[in-house]
Amino acid sequence: MTRKIIIIGAHAAGLDAASAARKTDRTAEITLITKEKKPAYSRCGLPFVLGGHIKTFDDLVVFPERFYKMMKLNLLTETTVTNVDSKAKTVDIHDKSGTKETLSYDRLVISTGADPFLPPIKGREKKGIFVVRTIDDGEKINKALETAKSAVIIGAGLIGLEVAVACLERGLKTIVVEFLPYVLPVLLDKAMADRVQKMLEEKGINIIVGKGAEEFLGTDKVTGVLVAGETIPADVVVVATGVRANVELAKNAGVALGQKGIKTNLRMETNIKDVYAAGDCVESIHLVTRRPTMSQLGTTAVKQAKVAGINAAGGYSTFIGAMGSWITRLFETEIGGTGLTEFMAGRSGIETVSGTIVSKTRADYFPGALPIRIKLIADKETGKLIGAQIIGGEEVTQRVNALSFAIQNEMTIKELAKAETCYAPPVCETWEPMVLAAEMLLRKLR
Numbered sequence: 001m002t003r004k005i006i007i008i009g010a011h012a013a014g015l016d017a018a019s020a021a022r023k024t025d026r027t028a029e030i031t032l033i034t035k036e037k038k039p040a041y042s043r044c045g046l047p048f049v050l051g052g053h054i055k056t057f058d059d060l061v062v063f064p065e066r067f068y069k070m071m072k073l074n075l076l077t078e079t080t081v082t083n084v085d086s087k088a089k090t091v092d093i094h095d096k097s098g099t100k101e102t103l104s105y106d107r108l109v110i111s112t113g114a115d116p117f118l119p120p121i122k123g124r125e126k127k128g129i130f131v132v133r134t135i136d137d138g139e140k141i142n143k144a145l146e147t148a149k150s151a152v153i154i155g156a157g158l159i160g161l162e163v164a165v166a167c168l169e170r171g172l173k174t175i176v177v178e179f180l181p182y183v184l185p186v187l188l189d190k191a192m193a194d195r196v197q198k199m200l201e202e203k204g205i206n207i208i209v210g211k212g213a214e215e216f217l218g219t220d221k222v223t224g225v226l227v228a229g230e231t232i233p234a235d236v237v238v239v240a241t242g243v244r245a246n247v248e249l250a251k252n253a254g255v256a257l258g259q260k261g262i263k264t265n266l267r268m269e270t271n272i273k274d275v276y277a278a279g280d281c282v283e284s285i286h287l288v289t290r291r292p293t294m295s296q297l298g299t300t301a302v303k304q305a306k307v308a309g310i311n312a313a314g315g316y317s318t319f320i321g322a323m324g325s326w327i328t329r330l331f332e333t334e335i336g337g338t339g340l341t342e343f344m345a346g347r348s349g350i351e352t353v354s355g356t357i358v359s360k361t362r363a364d365y366f367p368g369a370l371p372i373r374i375k376l377i378a379d380k381e382t383g384k385l386i387g388a389q390i391i392g393g394e395e396v397t398q399r400v401n402a403l404s405f406a407i408q409n410e411m412t413i414k415e416l417a418k419a420e421t422c423y424a425p426p427v428c429e430t431w432e433p434m435v436l437a438a439e440m441l442l443r444k445l446r
């Protein structure tokens, strides 16, 4: 009998679950449902359209319509799933024309993602205040930036800083307000974050840390933000203060939740038989602390989704957990990391030793050699690598990846200090900076 698979959400997780399901079961009837007009576009590219690096928002759409036909995926856009009946194995849908229907499934994948969190700041309903999650959001911000002279970004996380860079590139006076004491507070430790802040300030972005936005000022439209009693003028405000998992639908269907998201086993199956979940709405196990974590990165979403899709289609696959390895480029600087920061390790009760080195990305004498700064963090008791942060002019991504592999394989600092690496003057130094950082940390551990 043909297996009926329904996937709620048709973005990073939804699409990957559908593709994996199709590859596993060539005959399954697969239906993908999304509230949005466009399926499976890259949210990650939105700041780069705003900054003018990518021409149009349509360029972010990953696959043309014919892809869905070729993969025999029944795609329903501008359609909302209003209810899941996990006993009857049905979902109720409501499309934009107002038509309501009930669809039955054998296997269900919930990939409802997350929505931006807008803190309860007075005046947040005013015009000119935006979040950045969808193409719709991007188009609204883009229009506002055409006439605006100044922008205030609330939140100095990855998305906030990427949008701030875009605003400056568009010629706006740009100010970032971060409630915590330094930028990228969840991803970097203070000394590394201060370097990023200095670089951004040198480029012309004003950054206020350790102070929260108290009120959005203006009558109908925002004209400024009140920060620690001081008015900062703003024609546009972008709030980038994190996201919250969309779990209501799952919860109402009886799906068990963890601390912040849907709980699954290693096969991405929820507590309800034949109901799987993947992506920003799901909790993962942190590979270092072994505690629940909300990764909410595209990379984690697609990995979980592939596993959910394979299993939903009758195959076997597992997702072992996440560390939230991340990377960005702000102006010409690449910044990335993996594992735990010292701050986060401390909060998990791990005693750490850390070391930071500065080196070059090519042989010192080779034209174009750029500085690279690597911080490694070790568990003092075991000597294992548990975190890394890198700021550099180039070649940061693959070092973050290498260190992520090292953490995942529980490598000790001693082992990393002995790792064999390659060398040629135009592409790297004789002594690989990661190895130098490990040697330095090893001395401290001893």
Ligand SMILES: Cc1cc2nc3c(=O)[nH]c(=O)nc-3n(C[C@H](O)[C@H](O)[C@H](O)COP(=O)(O)OP(=O)(O)OC[C@H]3O[C@@H](n4cnc5c(N)ncnc54)[C@H](O)[C@@H]3O)c2cc1C
Pocket (backbone or CB within 6 Å): 008, 009, 010, 011, 012, 013, 014, 033, 034, 035, 036, 042, 043, 044, 045, 046, 047, 079, 080, 081, 082, 111, 112, 113, 114, 115, 132, 133, 134, 159, 246, 249, 278, 279, 280, 281, 296, 297, 298, 299, 300, 301, 327
């Ligand atoms: C500006 C920006 C930059 C980013 N940059 C990066 C990056 O550089 N690297 C990285 O790894 N990650 C990045 N991310 C995060 C990444 O985009 C997300 O992790 C990823 O989109 C999660 O995919 P998802 O499918 O789980 O959820 P989503 O992308 O949120 O998709 C879920 C979909 O389900 C739909 N839906 C929800 N409920 C229903 C319902 N009841 N009925 C029908 N449809 C429903 C939603 O409307 C949504 O379209 C970025 C995110 C943003 C916003």
